[in-house]
Amino acid sequence: MQAPAPLHFWFDFASPYGYFMGEKIDALAARHGRSVRWRPILLFAVLRALGLPAPLENPVKRDYMAHDFERSARHLGVDFRLPPGFPAITQHAARGFYLLEAVDAQAAVRFARGVMRAYFVDATPIGDPAVVARWLAAQAPVLGNADTCLQLLQGAQARSLLAAAVDEAVRQRVFGSPFVMVDGEPFFGVDRLPQIDAVLAGALASRPFTALAPP
Amino acid sequence: MQAPAPLHFWFDFASPYGYFMGEKIDALAARHGRSVRWRPILLFAVLRALGLPAPLENPVKRDYMAHDFERSARHLGVDFRLPPGFPAITQHAARGFYLLEAVDAQAAVRFARGVMRAYFVDATPIGDPAVVARWLAAQAPVLGNADTCLQLLQGAQARSLLAAAVDEAVRQRVFGSPFVMVDGEPFFGVDRLPQIDAVLAGALASRPFTALAPP
Numbered sequence: 001m002q003a004p005a006p007l008h009f010w011f012d013f014a015s016p017y018g019y020f021m022g023e024k025i026d027a028l029a030a031r032h033g034r035s036v037r038w039r040p041i042l043l044f045a046v047l048r049a050l051g052l053p054a055p056l057e058n059p060v061k062r063d064y065m066a067h068d069f070e071r072s073a074r075h076l077g078v079d080f081r082l083p084p085g086f087p088a089i090t091q092h093a094a095r096g097f098y099l100l101e102a103v104d105a106q107a108a109v110r111f112a113r114g115v116m117r118a119y120f121v122d123a124t125p126i127g128d129p130a131v132v133a134r135w136l137a138a139q140a141p142v143l144g145n146a147d148t149c150l151q152l153l154q155g156a157q158a159r160s161l162l163a164a165a166v167d168e169a170v171r172q173r174v175f176g177s178p179f180v181m182v183d184g185e186p187f188f189g190v191d192r193l194p195q196i197d198a199v200l201a202g203a204l205a206s207r208p209f210t211a212l213a214p215p
Numbered sequence: 216m217q218a219p220a221p222l223h224f225w226f227d228f229a230s231p232y233g234y235f236m237g238e239k240i241d242a243l244a245a246r247h248g249r250s251v252r253w254r255p256i257l258l259f260a261v262l263r264a265l266g267l268p269a270p271l272e273n274p275v276k277r278d279y280m281a282h283d284f285e286r287s288a289r290h291l292g293v294d295f296r297l298p299p300g301f302p303a304i305t306q307h308a309a310r311g312f313y314l315l316e317a318v319d320a321q322a323a324v325r326f327a328r329g330v331m332r333a334y335f336v337d338a339t340p341i342g343d344p345a346v347v348a349r350w351l352a353a354q355a356p357v358l359g360n361a362d363t364c365l366q367l368l369q370g371a372q373a374r375s376l377l378a379a380a381v382d383e384a385v386r387q388r389v390f391g392s393p394f395v396m397v398d399g400e401p402f403f404g405v406d407r408l409p410q411i412d413a414v415l416a417g418a419l420a421s422r423p424f425t426a427l428a429p430p
Contacts, residue, residue, distance in 0.1 A: 050275050053268065060265050060388045063426050064401060075410050075419055173275045186279060191406035195290050204290055211278050 006035040007196075008181040010174045012043035013094060013126060014087035016069040016080065017190045019116040021178035023078050024193060026109075032200035038109050040094040041169045042162070043177050049170040056087065072190070079121045088119060089127035091162065095153050096132045098161035100140050111139045129153050173211065185209050221250040222411075223396040225389045227258035228309060228341060229302035231284040231295065232405045234331040236393035238293045239408060241324075247415035253324050255309040256384045257377070258392050264385040271302065287405070294336045303334060304342035306377065310368050311347045313376035315355050326354045344368050388426065400424050 007029050011018030022038075029036045044054055056062045066082060073080030093115045101108035114135065118124035125131060133150035136143055143149055152158055172181065180187045180196060185206050187196050198204035222244050226233030237253075244251045259269055271277045281297060288295030308330045316323035329350065333339035340346060348365035351358055358364055367373055387396065395402045395411060400421050402411050413419035 050273070052273055052276070058265070058267055058390075059427070060390050061267070064388070064390065064403060064424075066427075067401070067422070067424050068403070071410065071419070071422065075413060173279070175273075175275050175279065186282070188279060188283070189406070191404070195286065198290060204286070207282070207286065209279075209282050212274070212281075 004034055005183060006037040008037050008039055008172075010039045010041055010169055010172075010177065010179040010181075012087075012177040013040055013090040013112070013115055013119065015043065015177035016082070016120060017072070018177040019080070019120050020072060020076050020078050020190045021180070021193070022113055022116055024076065024190070025178075025180065025196075028193065028197055029200070032197075034200060036109075038097070038112050039165055039169070040090070040097050040112060041166050041174065041177075042091055042094060045166050046169045046174055049166075050173065050175055052175055055176065076190070079117075081121065081123065083119055083123040085125075085127075088125065092129040092132040092153050093126050094165070095158035095162050096136045096149075098165065099143065099149075099152055099158050100136060102157075102161070103142055104140055107139050111135060182206065219249055220398060221252040223252050223254055223387075225254045225256055225384055225387075225392065225394040225396075227392040228255055228305040228327070228330055228334065230258065230392035231297070231335060232287070233392040234295070234335050235287060235291050235293050235405045236395070236408070237328055237331055239291065239405070240393075240395065240411075243408065243412055244415070247412075249415060251324075253312070253327050254380055254384070255305070255312050255327060256381050256389065256392075257306055257309060260381050261384045261389055264381075265388065265390055267390055270391065291405070294332075296336065296338065298334055298338040300340075300342075303340065307344040307347040307368050308341050309380070310373035310377045311351045311364075313380065314358065314364075314367055314373050315351060317372075317376070318355055318357055322354050326350060397421065 007025065009021065009025050011022060026036050047054060056065065069082060070080065097108050097112050100111050115126055119126045129150060133153055134146045136149040137146040143152060176188050178190055180192065182196060182199055183206060185199070186209055195204060199206050222240065224236065224240050226237060241251050262269060271280065284297060285295065312323050312327050315326050330341050334341045344365060348368055349361045351364040352361040358367060388401070391403050393405055395407065397411060397414055398421060400414070401424055410419060414421050
């Protein structure tokens with residue numbers, strides 16, 4: 001019997017709602033016998049390609065979201081503090097993820113979860129490539145020590161792995177973080193957890209998504 | 216003993232998520248001994264004043280939302296069909312609401328609920344002022360017959376009542392539909408129903424909202 005296809009979980013490492021989803025989606029999927037493929041992206045690059053503004057561009061929405069991040073974290077039971085200097089640059093963490101995934105997919109997910117907790121609980125500066133390099137070296141000694149990992153983060157392989165993920169996100173119209181694909185059906189936002197749960201349980205019918213607009 | 220303050224429910228008559236909220240918010244509030252003050256607005260006018268783009272402007276998000284409207288309606292158990300020519304012009308319905316509210320606040324809420332059901336279940340052209348005038352006359356004979364109501368909809372009182380509501384929405388930073396204020400705390404989107412429920416039940420602490428950006 002063939003295993004059912006994994007869910008695809010698209011997120012940006014500096015997205016609070018993405019972090020909340022990351023704390024919930026694996027357990028939810030597992031309850032329905034499904035796995036999750038984590039796909040970090042640079043949200044600003046995907047949005048630019050799709051002709052959309054950055055989510056925190058407008059000050060009125062930014063004020064609301066700062067309030068809502070904190071409230072939603074309490075509602076979901078997730079530890080959270082908005083880090084100073086938010087949002088961090090996330091290209092090093094995302095490149096690190098794909099480097100690690102190429103050698104150990106499960107370690108990459110542990111790395112991703114650890115990066116988001118470090119950022120959103122302990123305000124660790126995840127935009128610093130030296131910090132990312134140290135974690136990479138600790139998670140996957142096969143990649144080399146922290147100095148080697150720092151070089152890898154700035155190398156051609158890391159760049160091209162992340163660029164491919166961003167291109168794929170644009171093709172899949174991933175217009176926000178988090179964005180979960182369940183058998184080709186898109187779900188935007190951590191607010192869609194109950195609908196994802198209902199679809200996986202068979203309580204809400206899955207419907208094919210029809211894209212009318214060109215990608 | 217003083218009655219607790221009503222919730223404020225801001226919406227646009229052509230907003231599917233606003234319609235879903237309208238089908239749920241009164242019963243939810245009533246379970247916690249609270250009433251709801253319905254406040255229709257012209258969302259495009261409020262968004263323009265706040266420097267935000269219209270929600271359906273981008274084709275990639277529009278495709279997703281068409282899918283999500285239908286799925287969310289099924290998930291919430293609300294009858295829904297996306298009407299042809301969506302979104303309708305909503306200024307006549309909103310003006311009608313405020314004319315009616317000035318003489319009978321409860322009739323105005325029944326009118327609002329009826330307008331949204333007529334639009335989102337039966338595809339009635341709610342953008343047509345003659346349609347709105349007939350409903351007004353039926354709901355509140357004190358306003359006069361359908362011809363008189365049609366004149367009222369285009370008169371100075373109706374214009375100024377709606378303009379005042381739009382101005383108030385801009386001051387309150389109502390950047391979407393639906394938008395619910397609970398004792399000064401803002402909740403954007405029908406997805407926030409569980410959080411509103413938890414706050415009213417005392418299970419989630421209410422926190423004062425701090426706006427940093429100028430309105």
